[in-house]
Amino acid sequence: xxxxxxxxxxxxxxxxxxxxxxxxxxxxxxxxxxxxxxxxxxxxxxxxxxxxxxxxxxxxxxxxxxxxxxxxxxxxxxxxxxxxxxxxxxxxxxxxxxxxxxxxxxxxxxxxxxxxxxxxxxxxxxxxxxxxxxxxxxxxxxxxxxxxxxxxxxxxxxxxxxxxxxxxxx
Amino acid sequence: xxxxxxxxxxxxxxxxxxxxxxxxxxxxxxxxxxxxxxxxxxxxxxxxxxxxxxxxxxxxxxxxxxxxxxxxxxxxxxxxxxxxxxxxxxxxxxxxxxxxxxxxxxxxxxxxxxxxxxxxxxxxxxxxxxxxxxxxxxxxxxxxxxxxxxxxxxxxxxxxxxxxxxxxxxxxxxxxxxxxxxxxxxxxxxxxxxxxxxxxxxxxxxxxxxxxxxxxxxxxxxxxxxxxxxxxxxxxxxxxxxxxxxxxxxxxxxxxxxxxxxxxxxxxxxxxxxxxxxxxxxxxxxxxxxxxxxxxxxxxxxxxxxxxxxxxxxxxxxxxxxxxxxxxxxxxxxxxxxxxxxxxxxxxxxxxxxxxxxxxxxxx
Numbered sequence: 201x202x203x204x205x206x207x208x209x210x211x212x213x214x215x216x217x218x219x220x221x222x223x224x225x226x227x228x229x230x231x232x233x234x235x236x237x238x239x240x241x242x243x244x245x246x247x248x249x250x251x252x253x254x255x256x257x258x259x260x261x262x263x264x265x266x267x268x269x270x271x272x273x274x275x276x277x278x279x280x281x282x283x284x285x286x287x288x289x290x291x292x293x294x295x296x297x298x299x300x301x302x303x304x305x306x307x308x309x310x311x312x313x314x315x316x317x318x319x320x321x322x323x324x325x326x327x328x329x330x331x332x333x334x335x336x337x338x339x340x341x342x343x344x345x346x347x348x349x350x351x352x353x354x355x356x357x358x359x360x361x362x363x364x365x366x367x368x369x370x
Numbered sequence: 371x372x373x374x375x376x377x378x379x380x381x382x383x384x385x386x387x388x389x390x391x392x393x394x395x396x397x398x399x400x401x402x403x404x405x406x407x408x409x410x411x412x413x414x415x416x417x418x419x420x421x422x423x424x425x426x427x428x429x430x431x432x433x434x435x436x437x438x439x440x441x442x443x444x445x446x447x448x449x450x451x452x453x454x455x456x457x458x459x460x461x462x463x464x465x466x467x468x469x470x471x472x473x474x475x476x477x478x479x480x481x482x483x484x485x486x487x488x489x490x491x492x493x494x495x496x497x498x499x500x501x502x503x504x505x506x507x508x509x510x511x512x513x514x515x516x517x518x519x520x521x522x523x524x525x526x527x528x529x530x531x532x533x534x535x536x537x538x539x540x541x542x543x544x545x546x547x548x549x550x551x552x553x554x555x556x557x558x559x560x561x562x563x564x565x566x567x568x569x570x571x572x573x574x575x576x577x578x579x580x581x582x583x584x585x586x587x588x589x590x591x592x593x594x595x596x597x598x599x600x601x602x603x604x605x606x607x608x609x610x611x612x613x614x615x616x617x618x619x620x621x622x623x624x625x626x627x628x629x630x631x632x633x634x635x636x637x638x639x640x641x642x643x644x645x646x647x648x649x650x651x652x653x654x655x656x657x658x659x660x661x662x663x664x665x666x667x668x669x670x671x672x673x674x675x676x677x678x679x680x681x682x683x684x685x686x687x688x689x690x691x692x693x694x695x696x697x698x699x700x701x702x703x704x705x706x707x708x709x710x711x712x713x714x715x716x717x718x719x720x721x722x723x724x725x726x727x728x729x730x731x732x733x734x
Contacts, residue, residue, distance in 0.1 A: 210663055235426025243584025269662055271712035278553035279710050300603020332448055
């Protein structure tokens with residue numbers, strides 16, 4: 201038996217959110233970049249690269265420091281990089297957040313793929329919900345983490361419009 | 371900024387889907403047939419329908435009918451290699467959505483507090499899919515709950531982004547004043563992009579989310595894209611950061627007319643925290659957030675700022691709130707620190723009416 205050195209609620213909340221971010225938002229950012237590369241849509245690639253840098257920094261802060269809550273999007277880069285900026289993966293996140301148009305789009309895609317691969321490795325095997333074969337396995341993983349969150353008395357991580365009746369049209 | 375007619379758009383869409391996936395709109399409709407009732411309308415409204423997108427883009431579709439059950443999440447389908455995300459809504463749902471949007475626009479309060487989950491873009495995108503999407507089957511949709519549904523869709527985006535822009539320029543300048551240069555420059559870059567979204571949307575370019583902004587600028591307003599160029603890369607040296615923030619704020623206000631005076635904006639803003647406590651253990655003062663299991667050590671300066679809060683009486687069973695004015699000088703750094711940790715929210719007294727803006731007109 202291996203002890204997890206953080207209390208159950210914080211572990212479930214931070215890890216559950218990290219799994220969710222890597223599983224869907226980060227996967228979607230990366231997929232958009234891959235698709236954009238062959239179409240010459242470098243504007244999208246530059247924008248997504250910095251969002252991906254910010255998102256991976258957030259995940260690293262959740263996983264390595266169990267930091268919570270997650271601040272609003274406009275403060276996430278500075279929040280996360282204050283803690284993980286000296287970590288090698290954190291340095292790459294910051295470089296992506298700061299990157300301008302002088303960095304070639306193809307290079308950004310390659311760097312983002314490498315970064316996501318390394319961040320995913322910290323979390324174990326997470327299926328890609330954007331692939332046909334990964335859709336249902338990723339739902340199953342999300343369900344596992346939601347059940348753990350519920351068990352320890354924490355709120356889940358799904359967007360509120362997915363789970364709240366009033367989020368639909370309100 | 372020009373919009374091709376329906377037949378041309380359908381032809382372009384078919385060509386793109388065919389080139390990327392060897393699929394036509396008719397093939398998609400066949401797969402989705404089980405979701406459609408007689409007389410239901412199918413609207414294509416994502417990036418692919420607006421001449422953007424690529425071979426990995428999903429194809430966003432809204433099915434709308436008199437008795438259609440609304441979907442909470444996109445219903446995912448595959449047509450060969452094309453992923454199709456379907457939202458279902460009834461006519462009454464859409465009427466209600468546009469009416470809510472209209473009401474939100476008429477209220478003086480900020481949109482973010484009046485339109486539910488608008489911050490997640492989903493509802494904004496849905497409004498624009500209906501207003502500017504391509505009807506690929508069934509009768510055209512025209513929500514009847516508001517006089518001009520396309521204007522409501524446009525104005526809601528402009529208002530939402532104007533309120534984001536106000537917050538970005540304020541946070542950027544405040545963060546700069548307290549030496550938080552990464553937060554300052556990140557927010558300054560956001561401000562310029564939010565201003566560009568306002569300009570494009572005012573110029574009748576359908577909203578397709580932040581990720582397509584720069585592709586939109588390429589095709590619709592390349593001269594604006596050039597004005598953005600210097601803001602793409604964030605500087606590191608403090609002196610450069612200071613100039614970056616100043617110039618970004620100046621450009622944002624030139625493009626939109628948004629007020630940017632730091633102190634004046636501060637009078638409209640408050641920092642609001644909930645469930646925060648300060649507890650002394652020996653000589654150490656701790657800020658404690660019991661609900662999230664968080665604890666932080668405070669300095670003497672922090673304690674002075676903490677003491678500057680007001681505590682409105684709690685309503686019902688809600689946790690005690692702490693409120694600081696946005697224009698307070700003693701507590702600005704402390705509150706920004708709490709905000710950066712997600713411990714307080716930034717609340718604005720009023721919204722930014724579209725009529726208050728003077729948006730630069732751009733010709734492609």
